[in-house]
Amino acid sequence: MRVVVGQGSCGVATGARKTSAEFERLIAEAGLDVTVEKTGCIGNCYLEPIVDVYDGDKLLSRYVQIQPEKAADIVERHLKGGEVVSEYAISEADERFLTGQRRIVLRNAGVINPESIEAYMATGGYKAIEKALKEMSPEDVIAEMKVSGLRGRGGAGFPTWFKWDAARKNRGDMKYIVCNADEGDPGAFMDRAVLEGDPHSMLEGMIIGGYAMGASEGVIYVRAEYPLAIHRLELAIDQAREKGFLGNDLFGSGFSFDIRIKAGAGAFVCGEETALIASLEGERGMPRLKPPFPAEKGFWQKPTNINNVESFANVPWIILNGGEAFGAIGTAQSKGTKVFALAGKIKKGGLVEVPMGLPLRDVIYGIGDGIKNDKAFKAVQMGGPSGGCIPASLIDTPVDYENITKTGAIVGSGGMIVMDETTCMVDMARYFLDFTRKESCGKCAYCRVGTKRMLEILERITAGEGQDGDIELLVELAEKIKDGSMCGLGQTAPNPVLTTIRYFRDEYEDHIYRKKCTAHSCKPLLTFTITEDCKGCTLCAKNCPTDAISGERRELHVIDQEKCIKCGKCEESCKFAAILRD
């Protein structure tokens, strides 16, 4: 038997390493013939640490939220006694989280040991590169990709075959293929899960891409904030070299290819191709004008192609199963599946891979099981700082490139942040502008100064100092920034503001004209009062930093609104929920 403990970053954060160590200790102590192994993130992040018990390849039982102290029960009753410990086993409702999905990119994540190349090969791994090198010409590979209809999963949604073809057609003594693993969108962790859970699938896709475009070197530009992903990638590259999947004359085809890792240093703008290349060259990550496109002049002025992690992870599956099989999934314009990072005010957050075209409702309610604490669903943010907020009224929108773009948001890299009635949309817009303002590289004046000006206006509105004309000024600035910026960062930075104004204009107006935040989130706009539920325990008065609360013991207390600084300390300290925020 095998005990497999999920050890992606989420699992580790909830204590999976301690759980794993405890299993090892108990099993050694009992002298059982059971191995303890690790796997990546299966996606049900809200249930970590997750422990699977296998007999060979057969999954006997999946246990969830297994803190170290629960290990003893499983060892005693299941490993020794052969009985399923039903109180720890995953519930049917939680299993739906997985059964509602269609997994291609995440086919191995949470199933195989990501640190073992043998485990990947046992699932058909590196068969695709063998097939490509032995049976297909580079043109055949590109043709197959064209049939598949795969579009870039990093955000722009550009057809992958087209990029490869352009890079192939450009002549050069040296060509590069780059993997953009600098997952910069706050609220997105799809690529991290692939790198941590199934690094070989990404490597294999990259080797195939290298063959198709005629590159001899691959570079993975990965976030320095993902230490576990870097560690597993390093291991995977070493293993692939050892097995002869990287190096000279692969499979006797004459094609030579190697991959190295370059750790990024934290700059959102490096998601832009030309900025990423500047960063690879050790410079400040500033974008430049295109053309020339990277396919002509990229890394060290050589033809370069950049794809995202998820795009690459799709490639081996496409080569093995055929472009047509991939194209059969999804919609007419958006083929295949897409991985989303479902987070925010959602009951069951985690990684979700679904066919393109599935309605948002099915993702949020069908798989994610709805809103935390059964509050009202207000909006879902897609595409991170370049995207927008889709309101509840559009919840039946199919998730594909065209339909999401119509709403003003973008599919982007796959962040899906769910918001409920307590999330203030003006504050969300302020949050994203604060982010893009900090991340603007400063090259274009509209992006550098414009985002700052927009942020100042949004800060004023959320502080209760909004003025008549602010909304119009925001829209005007937004349009000018879009027109006046060279790269994608500036061109999309105003999107969160524009979509929130489009769908939640009333909230902006409430802030500006009525000085109210209907989500009760912007503190300067709140009024704290004490209700009849007050027992007169005096705790709030003791905690008030400005002595604004008065009242005798066992009697109703009162807040002096003149003195109140709206810090919310009274609300936090009250044990009787007697503080009302309005």
Added chain:
Amino acid sequence: MCENCDCKQGDGAGFAALDPVLEKYGKVPGSLITILQKTQDIYGYLSVDAINHISGRTGVKPAKIYGVATFYTQFRLKPIGKNLIMLCKGTACHVNGADMIEEAISEFLGVGDGETTEDGLFTLNNVACLGCCSLAPVMMVKSAEGEETFGNLTKDKVKAVLAEIRQREQEAAV
């Protein structure tokens, strides 16, 4: 040793630990960011002396190194405390109350974003996203012993975590 001033540019004193890094990457084009990352790994931050030393060995002008170091959020120009608190300010954490957690940390430690406590035990850094969005709000604490991630934070929980670290450090100091 640089002849023109007393900046000690090119004087290797105190940077012996950096030698293997500079030997490996010093003359490889495009390696500046890698060199700076390894320097920060060793010394915890990029001092003016370190920048001058790297400049002397690689031939890259100090101004350019400074330009690269200030462009990327990963690089620090000031020393940090023994425990680096990386508080996630990603979208999911923001929606789930990361600002409240920052308030609690600031209250407990008396420092704001980018600052270090007087006893040198903690530095607070807000970061864009740690990628553990399902556990929001999240923070990662990095120390010589490694890094540990804490999820589903509340004001009380974050204070308890910090109190525990502080106590451990104080006991170790005795």
